[in-house]
Amino acid sequence: MAGARVKAFAILCMVALCLHMADAQVRGLRVNYYQRSCPRAEQIIRTAVQNGFNSDPTIPAGLIRMLFHDCFVRGCDASVLLDNADSEKLGAPNANSLRGFEVLDAAKSALEAACPGVVSCADVIAYAARDAMEVAGTVKVPNWLGGRKDGSTSVSAETLTELPAPFSNFTTLQRAFERKGLNQADLVILSGAHTIGIARCGIILQRIYNFKGTGQADPAINPAYVQTLRNLCPSNAPGKQINMEMLTPTKIDANYFNDVQAGRGLFESDNALRTTPIGRSLVSVYRVPQVFNAAFVASMRKMASIGVLTGSNGKIRTKCNIA
Numbered sequence: 001m002a003g004a005r006v007k008a009f010a011i012l013c014m015v016a017l018c019l020h021m022a023d024a025q026v027r028g029l030r031v032n033y034y035q036r037s038c039p040r041a042e043q044i045i046r047t048a049v050q051n052g053f054n055s056d057p058t059i060p061a062g063l064i065r066m067l068f069h070d071c072f073v074r075g076c077d078a079s080v081l082l083d084n085a086d087s088e089k090l091g092a093p094n095a096n097s098l099r100g101f102e103v104l105d106a107a108k109s110a111l112e113a114a115c116p117g118v119v120s121c122a123d124v125i126a127y128a129a130r131d132a133m134e135v136a137g138t139v140k141v142p143n144w145l146g147g148r149k150d151g152s153t154s155v156s157a158e159t160l161t162e163l164p165a166p167f168s169n170f171t172t173l174q175r176a177f178e179r180k181g182l183n184q185a186d187l188v189i190l191s192g193a194h195t196i197g198i199a200r201c202g203i204i205l206q207r208i209y210n211f212k213g214t215g216q217a218d219p220a221i222n223p224a225y226v227q228t229l230r231n232l233c234p235s236n237a238p239g240k241q242i243n244m245e246m247l248t249p250t251k252i253d254a255n256y257f258n259d260v261q262a263g264r265g266l267f268e269s270d271n272a273l274r275t276t277p278i279g280r281s282l283v284s285v286y287r288v289p290q291v292f293n294a295a296f297v298a299s300m301r302k303m304a305s306i307g308v309l310t311g312s313n314g315k316i317r318t319k320c321n322i323a
Contacts, residue, residue: 069088078317121150188286201241
């Protein structure tokens with residue numbers, strides 16, 4: 001019993017350290033960055049996100065994923081939005097799956113009308129993800145930083161080397177996150193973004209019908225959940241879409257971690273979180289709504305500061321898809 005208490009205390013200390021580190025500001029970024037140069041910037045972006053959510057309640061998931069896929073490849077520089085012959089959009093993890101471009105385009109167009117050449121596309125992505133967290137959940141996200149500049153390079157092959165796959169094990173996930181300056185607590189809590197959004201059945205068909213060539217489902221999946229997934233995803237319907245989390249699929253909350261603990265993680269990477277002692281402990285801790293909310297916001301803030309370009313190191317693109 002004493003050992004369990006010590007372990008729980010150590011995990012809570014790790015989460016607390018994660019929260020503390022997230023408060024550290026990156027050089028060149030600051031709160032209220034556009035207060036003088038474009039006072040309505042954050043409200044303009046918020047309006048675009050709210051309108052997108054009103055039309056499609058799954059849009060917040062797309063905007064949060066957009067930030068993740070932007071920041072993990074070349075840093076948070078809006079390279080994910082560029083159109084060229086070999087752009088990140090065309091990489092396997094992104095092709096035909098990234099969502100939310102129309103919201104970002106609406107926000108950028110309104111910003112250019114109000115404050116031409118002032119607000120970067122990288123900041124539009126970051127603020128839109130912040131607003132997505134708020135409109136789709138009970139989380140409040142104060143002190144969000146601005147000041148990112150845009151990059152000019154986008155390479156499809158880099159999505160394969162930098163973005164962890166949905167069939168990754170814990171070690172692979174940990175290494176991918178560590179390369180970006182994120183720790184195991186960040187890895188587990190940011191996986192909680194799977195509490196909202198949709199996925200195509202094709203990603204899980206082998207897992208529920210023929211895992212590793214066995215002709216059976218992945219034994220790590222809760223048997224009742226296997227049947228639910230088979231009902232939703234016939235073996236001949238790879239293009240069908242299903243909710244990432246069944247109970248509250250459009251709300252950012254801690255239910256994802258209840259599912260993971262019970263063997264109801266949709267992807268192999270979700271189940272991977274409970275394959276190590278520290279992963280299992282973090283999954284248990286993040287089931288507490290208050291802990292989940294605080295930790296999710298803190299780690300999202302850290303992720304939104306990965307590899308940023310500031311000052312003269314980047315540019316401000318007036319059209320986000322053109323370098």
